[in-house]
Amino acid sequence: xxxxxxxxxxxxxxxxxxxxxxxxxxxxxxxxxxxxxxxxxxxxxxxxxxxxxxxxxxxxxxxxxxxxxxxxxxxxxxxxxxxxxxxxxxxxxxxxxxxxxxxxxxxxxxxxxxxxxxxxxxxxxxxxxxxxxxxxxxxxxxxxxxxxxxxxxxxxxxxxxxxxxxxxxxxxxxxxxxxxxxxxxxxxxxxxxxxxxxxxxxxxxxxxxxxxxxxxxxxxxxxxxxxxxxxxxxxxxxxxxxxxxxxxxxxxxxxxxxxxxxxxxxxxx
Numbered sequence: 001x002x003x004x005x006x007x008x009x010x011x012x013x014x015x016x017x018x019x020x021x022x023x024x025x026x027x028x029x030x031x032x033x034x035x036x037x038x039x040x041x042x043x044x045x046x047x048x049x050x051x052x053x054x055x056x057x058x059x060x061x062x063x064x065x066x067x068x069x070x071x072x073x074x075x076x077x078x079x080x081x082x083x084x085x086x087x088x089x090x091x092x093x094x095x096x097x098x099x100x101x102x103x104x105x106x107x108x109x110x111x112x113x114x115x116x117x118x119x120x121x122x123x124x125x126x127x128x129x130x131x132x133x134x135x136x137x138x139x140x141x142x143x144x145x146x147x148x149x150x151x152x153x154x155x156x157x158x159x160x161x162x163x164x165x166x167x168x169x170x171x172x173x174x175x176x177x178x179x180x181x182x183x184x185x186x187x188x189x190x191x192x193x194x195x196x197x198x199x200x201x202x203x204x205x206x207x208x209x210x211x212x213x214x215x216x217x218x219x220x221x222x223x224x225x226x227x228x229x230x231x232x233x234x235x236x237x238x239x240x241x242x243x244x245x246x247x248x249x250x251x252x253x254x255x256x257x258x259x260x261x262x263x264x265x266x267x268x269x
Contacts, residue, residue, distance in 0.1 A: 078262035105136025
């Protein structure tokens, strides 16, 4: 079995992937990093990998739009999720001091998570985006630093816990080509509605009528024309597989282009 993930072995996603692999009993499976979230999900779609692990939401910066957009495009399904506290480190080559740093590399989300400390400790340094947090480690020189999880050999941590808040955490998901309707207590769906009053409410009322707790709802552009949107909804579900099948069919009658994105469980529970 092969699992791919966003980033490299110094990334937070790699650490999350190892935990998911362990908790799901997949020890020993092959792992490989990908430069983008899209590439990781596409590998699963093209059957070049059995599973991928990607970030889907950060507690401070919100949804990772590359993940939700690609999930919808590829019609893949979430198999499990894992929420991880994110501790960022400011890393430089050995011998470099804080006063030497003129440029800081990291992923845009990580830069945003550390915005306050960057302004406080490195007010004159410029922030440069890279494809994933640890990609900046390969760019380090005598006047730069990177925000990442852990240093490579020959590098050192200038500042630990560089994130602005100790409450910073990221939700990761393991994605497969198909999931199951029997296991897990969370369900994700994606759909669109007619552009008329009450259309979205009709869909949500089906969840309310069954006493289901909706944990998240978010709209994304449908990428067709201005004013058209698709909605991503997460809700808790503790029923049987056939009950979920009936619910999905009912939701489909009230929505347009409804897609089941998986019934899944939280790792560690």
